[in-house]
Amino acid sequence: MNIRDFAKLLRTRWITVCVTTLAVVLGAVLYTLLTTPLYQASTRLFVSASSGGASVSDLYQGNLFSQQRVLSYAELLGGGTVAQRTIDKLKLDTTADALEKRIKATVKPNTVLIDVSVLDESPVRARDIANALSDEFVALVGELETTTPGAQADSRVVVEQRASVPTKPLVPNPVRNIGIGLGLGVLLGVGLAVLRDMLDNTIKSQQTLEEIAGSSVVGYIPLDKDIRKVPALSFVSDNSGTAEAFRKLRTNLQFLAVDNPPRVIVVTSSSPAEGKSTTAINIALALAEAEHNVVLVDGDMRRPSLDKYLDLVGSVGFSTVLSGTASLAEVLQKTEFPRLTVLTAGSIPPNPSELLGSLAARKVLDELRAQFDFVVVDSSPLLAVTDGAVLAATADGALIVARFGKTKRDHLAHAVENLNSVGASVLGAVMTMMPARGGSSYSYHYSYGGSSGDGNRDQRKEPANFHSADAETNRPDVNTTADATSPRHLTERKDGDASPVKRSLD
Numbered sequence: 001m002n003i004r005d006f007a008k009l010l011r012t013r014w015i016t017v018c019v020t021t022l023a024v025v026l027g028a029v030l031y032t033l034l035t036t037p038l039y040q041a042s043t044r045l046f047v048s049a050s051s052g053g054a055s056v057s058d059l060y061q062g063n064l065f066s067q068q069r070v071l072s073y074a075e076l077l078g079g080g081t082v083a084q085r086t087i088d089k090l091k092l093d094t095t096a097d098a099l100e101k102r103i104k105a106t107v108k109p110n111t112v113l114i115d116v117s118v119l120d121e122s123p124v125r126a127r128d129i130a131n132a133l134s135d136e137f138v139a140l141v142g143e144l145e146t147t148t149p150g151a152q153a154d155s156r157v158v159v160e161q162r163a164s165v166p167t168k169p170l171v172p173n174p175v176r177n178i179g180i181g182l183g184l185g186v187l188l189g190v191g192l193a194v195l196r197d198m199l200d201n202t203i204k205s206q207q208t209l210e211e212i213a214g215s216s217v218v219g220y221i222p223l224d225k226d227i228r229k230v231p232a233l234s235f236v237s238d239n240s241g242t243a244e245a246f247r248k249l250r251t252n253l254q255f256l257a258v259d260n261p262p263r264v265i266v267v268t269s270s271s272p273a274e275g276k277s278t279t280a281i282n283i284a285l286a287l288a289e290a291e292h293n294v295v296l297v298d299g300d301m302r303r304p305s306l307d308k309y310l311d312l313v314g315s316v317g318f319s320t321v322l323s324g325t326a327s328l329a330e331v332l333q334k335t336e337f338p339r340l341t342v343l344t345a346g347s348i349p350p351n352p353s354e355l356l357g358s359l360a361a362r363k364v365l366d367e368l369r370a371q372f373d374f375v376v377v378d379s380s381p382l383l384a385v386t387d388g389a390v391l392a393a394t395a396d397g398a399l400i401v402a403r404f405g406k407t408k409r410d411h412l413a414h415a416v417e418n419l420n421s422v423g424a425s426v427l428g429a430v431m432t433m434m435p436a437r438g439g440s441s442y443s444y445h446y447s448y449g450g451s452s453g454d455g456n457r458d459q460r461k462e463p464a465n466f467h468s469a470d471a472e473t474n475r476p477d478v479n480t481t482a483d484a485t486s487p488r489h490l491t492e493r494k495d496g497d498a499s500p501v502k503r504s505l506d
């Protein structure tokens with residue numbers, strides 16, 4: 001991982017870093033609030049030798065003697081005798097062991113100074129203990145260093161600086177604690193982000209998608225919240241990033257095999273909710289925008305959605321034709337979009353895989369191929385059922401859809417295997433729901449008038465290109481409308497009168 005990858009990772013996983021840092025800082029604040037404050041009072045002791053002479057050599061010897069002495073004195077200061085004497089003097093309710101732990105004696109190198117500090121919950125008691133302890137130590141040294149009673153002691157300790165009442169507690173130190181929390185939090189957050197990235201098994205890059213799909217990426221569809229409300233883009237008036245992405249996909253499709261471009265295209269993916277149906281609808285619309293007659297077929301006979309997404313009749317369609325109940329011409333539905341006809345899935349059969357793999361299904365697709373410039377087939381997820389693979393084998397090939405950050409690498413690999421095992425060719429891969437720039441470091445950006453997936457949306461809600469059912473076809477020999485002889489149940493469709501089919505029947 002180079003620095004750019006690392007920066008990308010941080011931009012993508014900034015929430016992990018921020019949440020972890022915040023949690024650790026909050027922990028540090030909590031720790032600070034729960035810590036009992038301890039005050040520190042300090043004294044300074046000065047050690048001198050009782051030198052007999054006043055020559056330079058005597059003074060030097062005396063000083064050397066004192067420097068050697070201070071090390072032993074520091075040990076004594078932290079020992080039990082002085083602690084016990086202090087306890088006795090101040091009548092403290094503690095033990096010598098406990099007090100010892102709160103005493104610290106530090107010797108300044110090459111000096112005859114000893115700093116003594118005492119920690120206590122009470123600032124006043126800390127001062128009293130420090131002063132009493134120093135006084136007791138001075139007395140103890142006097143006793144220890146006097147070899148003959150009445151004689152002058154060899155060494156002398158003076159309390160050079162007495163303790164005063166500390167104003168601020170030594171612990172907790174909020175600034176230090178929060179600073180440490182911040183540093184640890186950032187480190188932990190970055191570590192977690194890297195770990196999550198390493199464990200992330202989803203597809204997020206062109207390279208991964210191409211490697212697994214075994215074909216090139218022909219489209220990047222941005223994440224577009226508006227498409228959830230209105231799945232079909234109005235290409236005539238929509239210049240949003242999403243519409244432009246589908247136009248690029250259309251162009252790429254036409255370049256796939258210049259001499260013999262695929263005309264019957266199955267849109268499939270490994271798992272549910274990866275954007276197959278939405279992508280199929282808009283590929284069909286993009287092709288229709290380029291003056292092609294397109295039929296969109298709902299080959300997902302388990303969870304059909306084109307009828308709902310396009311507000312069409314759902315009760316009759318592909319399965320109706322396959323069961324022989326109606327002819328193809330009777331169930332094709334003209335849409336409000338020019339040059340786009342739809343064959344919905346029809347009522348859900350008990351044996352979709354069998355139906356889709358039948359000779360009848362092949363005949364239907366052949367008929368559609370003959371009638372239209374492009375046949376775009378929506379399908380079921382490949383890991384769940386074989387329907388998509390069966391359809392793809394009949395068609396010119398499949399576009400395999402992967403949802404950014406959701407589709408798992410192994411799932412996609414499995415799906416591609418399923419396609420290969422039935423001899424279906426993967427025409428290309430499409431990455432859907434790519435986060436907009438800023439939302440993710442991995443995102444791609446499209447713009448054509450608009451800046452991202454959310455461009456010209458108002459126009460989409462009321463398409464300017466509304467056409468009546470029997471208008472708009474460049475092929476007079478093609479019957480793309482549901483005619484008046486359609487089966488009666490076609491008229492038993494959704495209650496709304498707004499449907500083009502209903503209008504055409506009326």
Ligand SMILES: Nc1ncnc2c1ncn2[C@@H]1O[C@H](COP(=O)(O)OP(=O)(O)OP(=O)(O)O)[C@@H](O)[C@H]1O
Nearest residue numbers: 222223224225227228272273274275276277278433
């Ligand atoms: N580009 C997009 N931006 C934002 N949301 C999207 C996009 N494409 C699809 N969606 C939303 O994702 C959800 C699933 O989409 P869709 O129904 O097209 O997926 P699917 O793969 O056909 O699902 P299923 O397997 O259930 O048939 C829908 O709510 C749809 O509106």
Ligand SMILES: [Mg+2]
Nearest residue numbers: 276277300305
């Ligand atoms: Mg679908």
